[in-house]
Amino acid sequence: QITLKESGPSLVKPTETLTLTCTFSGLSLSTSGEGVGWIRQPPGKALECLAVIYWDDDKRYSPSLKNRLTITKDTSKNQVVLRMTNMDPRDTATYFCVHSLWFGEKGFDPWGQGTQVIVSS
Amino acid sequence: EIVMTQSPVTLSVSPGERATLSCKASQSVSSDLAWYQQKPGQVPRLLIYGASTRTTGIPARFSGSGSGTEFTLTISSLQSEDFAVYFCQQYNKWPRTFGQGTKVEIK
Numbered sequence: 001q002i003t004l005k006e007s008g009p010s011l012v013k014p015t016e017t018l019t020l021t022c023t024f025s026g027l028s029l030s031t032s033g034e035g036v037g038w039i040r041q042p043p044g045k046a047l048e049c050l051a052v053i054y055w056d057d058d059k060r061y062s063p064s065l066k067n068r069l070t071i072t073k074d075t076s077k078n079q080v081v082l083r084m085t086n087m088d089p090r091d092t093a094t095y096f097c098v099h100s101l102w103f104g105e106k107g108f109d110p111w112g113q114g115t116q117v118i119v120s121s
Numbered sequence: 122e123i124v125m126t127q128s129p130v131t132l133s134v135s136p137g138e139r140a141t142l143s144c145k146a147s148q149s150v151s152s153d154l155a156w157y158q159q160k161p162g163q164v165p166r167l168l169i170y171g172a173s174t175r176t177t178g179i180p181a182r183f184s185g186s187g188s189g190t191e192f193t194l195t196i197s198s199l200q201s202e203d204f205a206v207y208f209c210q211q212y213n214k215w216p217r218t219f220g221q222g223t224k225v226e227i228k
Contacts, residue, residue: 062216106155108167
């Protein structure tokens, strides 16, 4: 059974850098085909895929946010970290950590519980 | 970027009735289409992938169909626990993109 849990600050100031950590169990990012990513959902709005990192260190980013995002993995700690620079109030959202497969992709499943991030001075 | 458009935005249905939700892609995504259910305050849950394959534990009243650019999620007989927002998502091309959602509410 795969579980994922997000951690990070709930409040950041505009222009600051957000760092979120996803700690997971039930999967290993050293296993061929495995991936972990981040999706966000602004209040009352749709879902947006931000970034996904795969076992072979292949990284996929949202084109509109690519310049602000960095996703990394620590296989030994079963963690994936997302950094987003130059935060803006429009980045206020719930951020979800998700599991993905490279081979036989089936969408994102499961999801972490999400962590709410508010951007305000 | 592939744009996913869902309709209607809101669907009012009585319990026991059928609900039909639509999702259209701006270009072909083959059958690389997933549906998610999100209840208020909860995490999205994967219902269907490959346009028509239910994930483990999803009741048979949920069915998906379509390929290419047009897809449908059908809930054959709505139960009280089915009132939620439903999102479609394509995984044929990067970036992965979602529709804006259809809210299924009680009529």
